[in-house]
Amino acid sequence: MKPINAGLLGIGTVGGGTWEVLNRNADEIQRRAGRAIRISRVADKDLKKAQSLVNGKAKITSDAYEVVRAKDIDIVIELIGGTSIAKDLVLEAIRNGKQVVTANKALLATHGNEIFAAAQKKGVMVAFEASVAGGIPIIKALREGLAANRIEWIAGIINGTSNFILTEMRDKGLPFAAVLKEAQKKGYAETDPAFDIEGVDAAHKLTILSALAFGIPMQFSKAYTEGISKLTQEDIRYAGELGYRIKLLGITKRTDQGIELRVHPTLIPARRLIANVEGVMNAILVKGDVVGPTLYYGAGAGSLPTASAVVADLVDVTRLITADPQQRVPHLAFQPDRLAKDPILPMGEVETACYLRMRVQDRPGVLADVSRILADSKISIGAMVQKEPGEGESRVDIVMLTHRAIEKNVDAAMAKIEKLPTVLGKVTRIRLEELL
Ligand code: HSE
Numbered sequence: 001m002k003p004i005n006a007g008l009l010g011i012g013t014v015g016g017g018t019w020e021v022l023n024r025n026a027d028e029i030q031r032r033a034g035r036a037i038r039i040s041r042v043a044d045k046d047l048k049k050a051q052s053l054v055n056g057k058a059k060i061t062s063d064a065y066e067v068v069r070a071k072d073i074d075i076v077i078e079l080i081g082g083t084s085i086a087k088d089l090v091l092e093a094i095r096n097g098k099q100v101v102t103a104n105k106a107l108l109a110t111h112g113n114e115i116f117a118a119a120q121k122k123g124v125m126v127a128f129e130a131s132v133a134g135g136i137p138i139i140k141a142l143r144e145g146l147a148a149n150r151i152e153w154i155a156g157i158i159n160g161t162s163n164f165i166l167t168e169m170r171d172k173g174l175p176f177a178a179v180l181k182e183a184q185k186k187g188y189a190e191t192d193p194a195f196d197i198e199g200v201d202a203a204h205k206l207t208i209l210s211a212l213a214f215g216i217p218m219q220f221s222k223a224y225t226e227g228i229s230k231l232t233q234e235d236i237r238y239a240g241e242l243g244y245r246i247k248l249l250g251i252t253k254r255t256d257q258g259i260e261l262r263v264h265p266t267l268i269p270a271r272r273l274i275a276n277v278e279g280v281m282n283a284i285l286v287k288g289d290v291v292g293p294t295l296y297y298g299a300g301a302g303s304l305p306t307a308s309a310v311v312a313d314l315v316d317v318t319r320l321i322t323a324d325p326q327q328r329v330p331h332l333a334f335q336p337d338r339l340a341k342d343p344i345l346p347m348g349e350v351e352t353a354c355y356l357r358m359r360v361q362d363r364p365g366v367l368a369d370v371s372r373i374l375a376d377s378k379i380s381i382g383a384m385v386q387k388e389p390g391e392g393e394s395r396v397d398i399v400m401l402t403h404r405a406i407e408k409n410v411d412a413a414m415a416k417i418e419k420l421p422t423v424l425g426k427v428t429r430i431r432l433e434e435l436l
Contacts, residue, residue, distance in 0.1 A: 003036035004318045007067035007098075009089060010079035011044045011053055013187045014103055014130065017307030018077065019053060022314075029311065033318040037311075039077070043067045068093040075317055077310060078102040081191065087111050090126070094118045099321065101313040103130035103306055106195075109204035109220040112211070116331040123325035127313035132205040133158050133282040135305030136298040137312065142212045142286065143333040149288030151213040153253035155266075155435055158205040160280035160301035161189045161196035162228050162248040167278045170236050170245075176229070188280050188301040198227035199248060199263040206250035209284070210261050214254060214342065215334030219261065222344035226264040235357060235428060238399045239267050242383065244355070245275040246430060258345035267355050267401075267432040274435065285435060293435075348408035353382065353432040356400045356414070361422045362389050367398065369420055377413040379405040395424060401432060 008015055019039060022029065030036045043064040044050040050060045061067065068076050068089050076093040078100060080086045086107050091114075093100050100119070102108070108115065108131055119126045129139045133156070142151070157163050161183040168179040180197070183189045188196075195201040203223040211218050228248050239246050244267040253260040268275045273295055277283040282300025287293045299305035320328055330336060360366045367386070374381060380403040387397040402410070414427045 001035045003038050004033070004074050004314075004321075005040040005072055006037060006075040006077055006314060007041040007043070007070060007073040008039045008058075008077045008079065009043050009064045009067060010081070011042050011050050012079065013303045014306045014310065015044070015077075015079040016053055017303035018079070018310045021304065021307045021311045025311075029315060033315045035318055037314050037318055041067045041070055041073060064089050065092065068098060069096055073098060074321070075099040075101060075314060077314070078104055079310070080104075081106070083107050083110055087115070090115055091118055094122050094124055094126070097122060097124060099124050099317045100126045101130075101310055101317060102126065102128050103310060104128075105131040105201070105204040105208060109207040109218055112208070112218040116336070119331065120336055125317050125320065125328065126331060127317050128208070129313045130306050130309035132208050133284060133296070134160070134298070134300040134302065135308040136282055136284065136296045136300065137309065138209070138284050138296050139212065140312075141294075141296060142209065143329055146286065146288050146291065146294070147333075149290045151254070152287040152289055153251065154209050154213055154284060154286050155249050155251045155274070155433065156206070156209065156284035157247055157274065157277050157282050158250045158284065158300065159196055159199070159202040159248060160282055160299075161193070162199075162202070163277065163282070164188065164280045165197070166228060166231070166236070166246060166248065169233065170240070173233065183280070186280070187303060197229050199225040200227075202248060202250045202263045206252055206261060206263055209250070210252035210259065212333045213252065213286070214259055215332065215338065215340050216259065216342055217339055219344050222261060224262040224264070224347040224350075228265055231265055232428075234397065235355075235430060238357065238385070238387075238397070239355065239430070240270070242355075242385065242399070242401065243270050244268060244432065245270050247275065247277075249433065251433065254342070255345060257349060258343040260350050261344050262347060262350060265430050267430055268435055272435055348406075348411070350407045351404050352407065353404050353434075354402045354410055355430040355432055356402065357428040358398050358417060359395055359424045360398055361424070362394050362396045363422055366420075366422045369422065370398070370417055373413050373416045374402070377405075377409045379403075379409060379413055
């Protein structure tokens, strides 16, 4: 059978890895796919870099539109990233009847509904395994492996850079900025590192997982997003003393009122497997009603791990290219005309336990005032620690773990506590999940 011709848009970190994997494992890939898969065209702004990698084995251009319109291309691999040019190129590729493989989580989370509708209409596939958690085949697992289940919730460490930063801060006491630089050097971080640190990248990925888990459209704009930039060494240490680790989690959960879609630093019991996922590694815990909890672990970023997912999609698309479009696995796991209308729950309505830290003056009655405010807001305290004041210090840290409470009640209580004259500065709130 004649080889499948792929056109690669962007031969950077992941594109370079994809080129390498297709060459390195060419025989094995052909045995799996039933046909050879080769990249016959490459588009990149840096022609010199592209030339040195490709070494005459593919046509190179700086005009990506040339690739998406080329008659001889069967599959377009979009690894440019971003949401503007990439969107145009993907839609143009679809219009030209190309199959698409993309690692672009931002694009799918924000424009996925439009892209999948266009692909459906044209009868082409848009495969996106590499868009979430790099090398972990979580899209395949959710869409196919867990198809018997009603998914109850997903909780994932889905941003390698922030997990790397939290790990290094805890283990080595390193400052935030130095660790971020290291992650950038290793090619894990997004072009705009705020996407990693402020939880945006994780929210993009979570939006995709949520759509696949619950059969709902992509709704990134409704995701609650809070990053790790305000976390302090003290919070990491206090959480450890209480038997917890702090991880940036993406959580999506089905409730009677709607679907939770939230990314924020979270205390999780240190004894959970997922609490021990360190460095740039990713892990996703999926709770299905039939199978129970399942955990997926692996490298969530980097050249070869992400290329592993891109090439898996190339094999998948190659195998399915001749199948009737109606019989293929639907892009978002559920049939496109059967998507659910469940609302995304506003963050104020979400119920979680919390870690609250406040700095107070060490005086009689302070704790009583704080407890009263919490009690009036129907927030029950599960555990409390008052740290010893330092030598000659009159200010102490109080750390409380609350039972589950509605977010808006906690917000109101925090505002009242911050108004107490004996409470200094802001109250730090980190949500807590037992993940059972
Ligand atoms: N910046 C991302 C991360 C890369 O750190 O996980 C993979 O999407």
